Amino acid sequence: MATSASNKTPTSKTKRTVVFVLGGPGCGKGTQCEKIVKDFGFLHLSAGDLLREEVKKGTPVGLNCDKLMKEGKLVPVEVTLGLIEKAMTASGKSRFLIDGFPRAIDQAKAFEAKICRPDKVLFLECPKEVMEQRLLKRGESSGRSDDNQATIIKRFETFQKESMPVIGFYDGVDKNIVAKVSSVPPPNQVYEVVVSVLRNIPGLEVKA
Ligand SMILES: Nc1ncnc2c1ncn2[C@@H]1O[C@H](COP(=O)(O)OP(=O)(O)O)[C@@H](O)[C@H]1O
Numbered sequence: 442m443a444t445s446a447s448n449k450t451p452t453s454k455t456k457r458t459v460v461f462v463l464g465g466p467g468c469g470k471g472t473q474c475e476k477i478v479k480d481f482g483f484l485h486l487s488a489g490d491l492l493r494e495e496v497k498k499g500t501p502v503g504l505n506c507d508k509l510m511k512e513g514k515l516v517p518v519e520v521t522l523g524l525i526e527k528a529m530t531a532s533g534k535s536r537f538l539i540d541g542f543p544r545a546i547d548q549a550k551a552f553e554a555k556i557c558r559p560d561k562v563l564f565l566e567c568p569k570e571v572m573e574q575r576l577l578k579r580g581e582s583s584g585r586s587d588d589n590q591a592t593i594i595k596r597f598e599t600f601q602k603e604s605m606p607v608i609g610f611y612d613g614v615d616k617n618i619v620a621k622v623s624s625v626p627p628p629n630q631v632y633e634v635v636v637s638v639l640r641n642i643p644g645l646e647v648k649a
């Protein structure tokens with residue numbers, strides 16, 4: 442017989458909905474996720490935020506994450522996926538908005554093998570110059586050790602080389618899974634398009 446704890450795990454029979462929100466550094470993933478959470482019953486899991494919490498703990502794993510993030514490199518998938526899976530299980534929720542993960546094809550494959558296939562991959566498109574300006578502005582107040590010119594250049598390199606292929610990977614898996622939305626217009630305009638994408642996910646009702 443299933444225990445109440447097992448009912449809370451992502452492997453329970455409850456229908457899970459998983460949406461990945463992807464895009465380059467500073468394209469507006471977090472901004473859109475914040476809006477989505479208000480209107481749809483999603484749990485927002487930012488891979489970057491989970492890693493920054495780990496860094497704050499000062500564990501050996503956290504210290505290694507800190508080093509890699511300052512270099513604009515990717516943290517090993519075991520670490521990120523472990524944190525995401527733990528947060529999903531602990532939440533007892535069934536709708537997950539996963540922000541900034543997967544960032545490489547092997548990460549996408551690992552998530553699928555361990556958890557599930559996403560229902561939608563929302564890809565926010567934004568030119569590099571726009572993202573750079575947004576990151577530099579965010580860096581004035583974010584306190585993030587990677588929102589500086591030198592690390593931003595490295596983050597863009599990692600994004601082009603390792604993360605962009607993830608979109609092609611999902612297009613190959615299912616031609617209807619990826620939705621590309623420009624995140625250049627103001628946040629509310631971007632969100633209107635994002636909502637139209639989410640409404641097409643079967644069984645997803647808008648709260649407000
Ligand atoms: N559509 C937008 N237009 C202008 N500025 C934006 C837009 N979306 C986000 N921003 C700003 O750009 C910065 C990066 O956005 P954020 O959501 O933190 O990006 P990401 O999560 O992709 O790194 C933030 O300072 C945010 O306020």
Ligand SMILES: O=c1ccn([C@@H]2O[C@H](COP(=O)(O)OP(=O)(O)O)[C@@H](O)[C@H]2O)c(=O)[nH]1
Binds near residue numbers: 511513587
């Ligand atoms: O799945 C992830 C998510 C983030 N990161 C690291 O965390 C940094 C910040 O990522 P975040 O999504 O917070 O911010 P973004 O770069 O998209 O603005 C990245 O540059 C990577 O070093 C990672 O390695 N794997």
